[in-house]
Amino acid sequence: MSNILAFAESRGGELRRAGLEAVAAARVIADAKGGQVHAILFGAAGMAKHAAALGAHGADAVLVVEHAGFTHNNPEAVAATIAAKVLAGYAGFVCAASATGKDIAQRVAAKLQVPLVSDATAFTVSGTGISATHPGYTGKVLQTVTLTAAPAVVSVRPGAFLPKENAKAGAVETLAPTGDPSASRVKITETAAGNAAKLDLGEAPVIISGGRGLKEAANFKLVEDLAAAFGNAAVGATRAVTDDGWRPHSDQIGQTGRLVSPDLYVACGISGAIQHLAGMRTSKTIVAINKDKDAPIFKLADYGIVGDVLTILPVLTEAVKKAKA
Amino acid sequence: MKIAVCLKRVPDMDVRFKIAPSGKAVDETGLKFDISDFDGYAVEAALQIKEKLNAGEVVVISLGGDVVQETLRKAMSMGADRAVQLKHDAVPVDSFAVASALAAELKDGGYDLIMFGRMSIDTAHGAVGAIAAELLGLPCVTAISKLEFDGRTAKMRRELEGAYELVECALPAVVTIDEGIARPRYPSLKGIMAAKKKPLETKPAQLPAERLSLDAMALPPERSAGRIIGEGPDAVPELIRLLKEEAKVL
Ligand SMILES: Cc1cc2nc3c(=O)[nH]c(=O)nc-3n(C[C@H](O)[C@H](O)[C@H](O)COP(=O)(O)OP(=O)(O)OC[C@H]3O[C@@H](n4cnc5c(N)ncnc54)[C@H](O)[C@@H]3O)c2cc1C
Numbered sequence: 271m272s273n274i275l276a277f278a279e280s281r282g283g284e285l286r287r288a289g290l291e292a293v294a295a296a297r298v299i300a301d302a303k304g305g306q307v308h309a310i311l312f313g314a315a316g317m318a319k320h321a322a323a324l325g326a327h328g329a330d331a332v333l334v335v336e337h338a339g340f341t342h343n344n345p346e347a348v349a350a351t352i353a354a355k356v357l358a359g360y361a362g363f364v365c366a367a368s369a370t371g372k373d374i375a376q377r378v379a380a381k382l383q384v385p386l387v388s389d390a391t392a393f394t395v396s397g398t399g400i401s402a403t404h405p406g407y408t409g410k411v412l413q414t415v416t417l418t419a420a421p422a423v424v425s426v427r428p429g430a431f432l433p434k435e436n437a438k439a440g441a442v443e444t445l446a447p448t449g450d451p452s453a454s455r456v457k458i459t460e461t462a463a464g465n466a467a468k469l470d471l472g473e474a475p476v477i478i479s480g481g482r483g484l485k486e487a488a489n490f491k492l493v494e495d496l497a498a499a500f501g502n503a504a505v506g507a508t509r510a511v512t513d514d515g516w517r518p519h520s521d522q523i524g525q526t527g528r529l530v531s532p533d534l535y536v537a538c539g540i541s542g543a544i545q546h547l548a549g550m551r552t553s554k555t556i557v558a559i560n561k562d563k564d565a566p567i568f569k570l571a572d573y574g575i576v577g578d579v580l581t582i583l584p585v586l587t588e589a590v591k592k593a594k595a
Numbered sequence: 596m597k598i599a600v601c602l603k604r605v606p607d608m609d610v611r612f613k614i615a616p617s618g619k620a621v622d623e624t625g626l627k628f629d630i631s632d633f634d635g636y637a638v639e640a641a642l643q644i645k646e647k648l649n650a651g652e653v654v655v656i657s658l659g660g661d662v663v664q665e666t667l668r669k670a671m672s673m674g675a676d677r678a679v680q681l682k683h684d685a686v687p688v689d690s691f692a693v694a695s696a697l698a699a700e701l702k703d704g705g706y707d708l709i710m711f712g713r714m715s716i717d718t719a720h721g722a723v724g725a726i727a728a729e730l731l732g733l734p735c736v737t738a739i740s741k742l743e744f745d746g747r748t749a750k751m752r753r754e755l756e757g758a759y760e761l762v763e764c765a766l767p768a769v770v771t772i773d774e775g776i777a778r779p780r781y782p783s784l785k786g787i788m789a790a791k792k793k794p795l796e797t798k799p800a801q802l803p804a805e806r807l808s809l810d811a812m813a814l815p816p817e818r819s820a821g822r823i824i825g826e827g828p829d830a831v832p833e834l835i836r837l838l839k840e841e842a843k844v845l
């Protein structure tokens with residue numbers, strides 16, 4: 271029993287990058303144990319078409335569970351199906367620590383009656399269990415934990431295990447749901463887009479984030495324009511901004527918002543409060559634009575520009591467009 | 596409505612942590628402790644439900660050493676009616692163990708709604724609520740940012756990356772609380788006085804063997820000190836050059 275099941279997360283019938291990251295992370299454990307990675311994919315009819323992408327990124331097999339009851343996420347039925355499958359012969363279950371993945375991971379752990387390791391950034395696999403590193407204390411302390419419970423349930427931090435081209439068979443196997451998905455006690459009645467951004471915070475290699483220094487909601491257009499110029503960027507915000515309703519809560523980065531670590535984080539009109547830094551301090555490169563040269567964000571920023579964000583952003587956007595052209 | 600809120604005592608996060616000589620804990624010297632962030636939102640949300648219905652009871656429960664009594668008193672000074680300490684000197688990092696002890700206490704409580712934080716802000720695993728729900732045989736909705744009732748049906752919202760879900764579930768149920776639902780109130784002087792007289796019961800925690808251990812703690816590598824490269828729009832060309840040549844992100 272050295273095979274690992276990976277959650278091929280999807281939304282609205284589309285496979286998410288989080289699913290490929292789960293496969294990449296599961297590969298690390300399976301390869302150490304000499305086992306296979308099987309990806310499990312849920313949705314309404316037609317999901318099997320994603321098996322090829324999963325195979326190309328390291329899945330030896332793809333278990334496809336199609337049912338009308340999976341049109342929206344159906345966490346109870348998804349977790350029940352995964353738990354039953356894991357019990358039937360897997361060493362562990364891996365998913366991305368996205369909003370959906372975290373929910374599924376804890377339900378699967380609950381059904382299997384085991385503890386859970388969340389937000390792992392690295393693993394070592396030994397005979398007695400799996401050790402994982404994960405950030406705690408709002409990212410200020412790295413904790414190494416060892417999981418001796420079997421099967422192992424782990425969620426991995428978005429961005430920590432990058433999807434890799436790694437062609438495997440990706441053999442499709444259809445699987446019936448455990449129980450009746452239409453009978454779930456927890457019902458998701460609607461899944462709605464919170465904002466127009468095409469890329470989300472968990473996935474984007476570049477994040478352009480705005481704070482109260484933008485002065486009003488309408489000026490977020492400048493942040494969106496810069497994100498569009500990059501082409502691979504998502505838009506984030508501080509709590510000051512989400513509290514005022516300029517941006518949805520799901521855009522908030524920080525201690526009580528999303529934890530992100532993109533390749534590039536551009537902080538626009540953000541003071542750099544400790545609770546904000548908690549969510550983005552592990553970004554690879556940080557740029558800050560603030561009119562106050564003593565703003566705490568400059569202590570962290572690799573590159574700081576002192577000045578008015580409203581006049582700097584349009585110039586920066588044009589320059590990025592040119593650099594990308 | 597009878598509501599239970601499970602809360603954890605954690606250090607305040609706005610400090611520079613030091614690692615204790617054991618290498619397996621933070622040095623607690625000089626740290627202040629409080630209710631874990633999301634658990635504080637849960638207490639507030641529970642109090643608001645009780646106030647709106649003008650009926651019911653809010654019970655707060657914490658597993659830990661006697662130091663958690665202070666944390667439970669704080670929740671009572673905000674308005675919770677009574678408290679239970681499940682006594683155990685070291686709080687396990689094993690979420691299954693913690694959930695088992697909490698579920699044993701919650702089982703016969705007759706609660707309509709049981710609230711947890713979406714994760715504890717220190718160990719940050721986010722699992723106790725869902726595991727307790729499973730052990731109790733109750734439905735569970737995690738990380739909710741809004742909660743309303745339509746009779747005995749809870750209607751909730753969950754934030755996803757760039758999207759949200761609307762979720763429904765009948766009571767009794769377990770929910771875990773995300774930010775957005777309610778900002779905790781400060782205890783009033785009157786509340787602090789009243790809390791001294793509210794009942795706080797202590798029982799031994801019934802913990803199973805742990806299968807998750809904390810082996811080491813370390814501080815993440817320090818970032819090199821920040822650097823200001825210039826002022827105003829004139830600094831943009833230099834920024835572009837650095838992003839291309841040094842950071843290689845353009
Ligand atoms: C328990 C708790 C949890 C929290 N969780 C979070 C969290 O998850 N995420 C989060 O972000 N915050 C969080 N906060 C709030 C946090 O403490 C700060 O209040 C918040 O991050 C400040 O947001 P800001 O930087 O947008 O606003 P401000 O602190 O008001 O900063 C605005 C900045 O803009 C600059 N500025 C103004 N005008 C201009 C201009 N024209 N051009 C350029 N710069 C300009 C100013 O110099 C200033 O530095 C939390 C707080 C608490 C108590």
Ligand SMILES: Nc1ncnc2c1ncn2[C@@H]1O[C@H](COP(=O)(O)O)[C@@H](O)[C@H]1O
Nearest residue numbers: 601602658711712714715720721722723
């Ligand atoms: N020692 C504890 N006592 C009471 N509740 C706890 C304890 N530890 C965790 N919890 C609850 O479980 C939630 C999730 O914690 P965790 O799974 O540790 O991230 C917390 O927000 C609390 O509501």
